[in-house]
Amino acid sequence: MALDDRKLDVLRAIVEDYVATQEPVGSRALVERHNLRVSPATVRNDMAVLEEEGYLRQPHTSAGRVPTDKGYRLFVDKLSRIKPLTPAERRAIERFLAGAVDLDDVVHRTVRLLAQLTRQVAIVQYPSLxxxxxxxxxxxxxxxxxxxxxxxxxxxxxxxxxxxxxxxxxxxxxxxxxxxxxxxxxxxxxxxxxxxxxxxxxxxxxxxxxxxxxxxxxxxxxxxxRAEERVTIAGTANLARGNVLDFAGSLRPVLEALEEEVILLKLFGQVRQTTAHVSIGDENEIVDLRSTSVVATGYGPRDTMVGGLGVLGPTRMDYPGTIATVRAVARYLGDVLEGS
Structure with a gap:
């Protein structure tokens, strides 16, 4: 069934709180932290409906709720606001990439920057010949x-x-x-x-x-x-930064998958344009990455896509901030290539 605006607001608030706290979210905490303008009892009823529809789950009896993959997908699809990067962040990206001396330096600066800004695993595909x-x-x-x-x-x-x-x-x-x-x-x-x-x-x-x-x-x-395709990766250690529980014991297959260049290239197979593409959990074609989310986009000079870049992390991800960062870095990388 279609969810009304109030239930969407409840889902949005739960996603935001869970991403921030890593703790299951209860109705009373939602009412206290968000301007929902309804009682905790009404929020509890809305949460029960969202759970019944598969958007939330309750990890333990009497605990609060956490989003499911379906809940994250609806959150992303209904995303009305992308966190804008601050002027300081934009200047830092521009300066960092503009200092590169050649293509290898550009790619390695980009992947390090993306990992630092998002605190996720960053992957950058070299421009395709x-x-x-x-x-x-x-x-x-x-x-x-x-x-x-x-x-x-x-x-x-x-x-x-x-x-x-x-x-x-x-x-x-x-x-x-x-x-x-x-x-x-x-x-x-x-x-x-x-x-x-x-x-x-x-x-x-x-x-x-x-x-x-x-x-x-x-x-x-x-x-x-023999025009080879290559990728480079950074920030693998971010997977262990307080995120182990999100992978439900499946961190090893994720790490093994990230060692395979063919798999990394396949991550960009669905990216056909320079808008952000988000794959959440079971939506990932690669089985070993179904405990993760991938935010990817194409990049290139003059809106011509010549490669892909993105980040991989737990499904409990700051989607608005990550999408904004991936898009911004891709845009600046395209500008660097155009001026090279």
Whole structure:
């Protein structure tokens, strides 16, 4: 059945109090702490209805109530206010990320910052090569028969490989090869690169077709077909910070799941845009994480999603504050990548 506004207010108050105190919440405490404008008896009746509908549970006889996964889901869905970050918090995020020197530094600063601000486990996916565009291709002569190709993407990724070519290549030849590759690839999504690269050897003088074929092979094999996805994690110790009871003895499977990079990447599988996505308890596709909640979002320059980030913690989570922080950090990370 649909809940009226008063029962929603009671549920909201119970969630907020339980997150803050970690203790089951009673009717008298609710009336004293929140301006519900009804008697404790009315609140008790509302709590009984919420329990019957599966939004609350009573962990012990004569104890107060705590939210269920269903209760947290309704709380999140009905969330009318996201805790705004203070100007000081926003400035701190901006300054911390702006000081990064390269992409690795950006990602590691981001994951540490997210863990510190939310006091949860933070996970950041590196910008996906498949979702990136080529910003520049550099070609450097190492010797007459060895070149280094360096690809820089619009998300700050830098990939470099050594290429052995079949015959001597002079300085003017290197300039021509570099210009041909840049003209075809700069500004193009890497997803389109394979088709473009395959035609490179036809766009240069016959005497350079062998060198270009070698370059094309390296680009296809190492920069396109094996474009690895990576994640980094911080704040695992936060799981043990007064939260052990929330995991009902299942903390070990959670820790083991967090060690698997494939599982971490899968957490972002449902994230298709730059708005926050919240998975609560049994909603998580990964069985070992069903005692947790995940708040995740996409990020990228100019609202183009190139990766995901988020936090994982107990279902007893400060959802308004966590959602606001995840969204803010993602937005600043996108700004950093756009200006890199």
């Amino acid at each position: 498949s979702r990136s565009r080529v910003r520049h291709l550099e070609l450097i002569s190492i010797s007459t028969t060895r070149l280094m190709v360096v690809m820089i993407t619009d998300t700050g990724r830098v990939e470099q490989r050594l290429v052995d070519v079949p015959g001597p290549v002079g300085a003017d030849d290197v300039v021509e090869l570099r210009a041909t590759m840049n003209e075809a690839l700069v500004g193009r999504p890497l997803a389109e690169a394979p088709v473009l690269v395959q035609g490179f050897h036809e766009q240069v003088r016959p005497e350079l077709s062998g060198a270009m074929a070698s370059l094309s092979t390296v680009l296809l094999e190492t920069l396109v077909e």
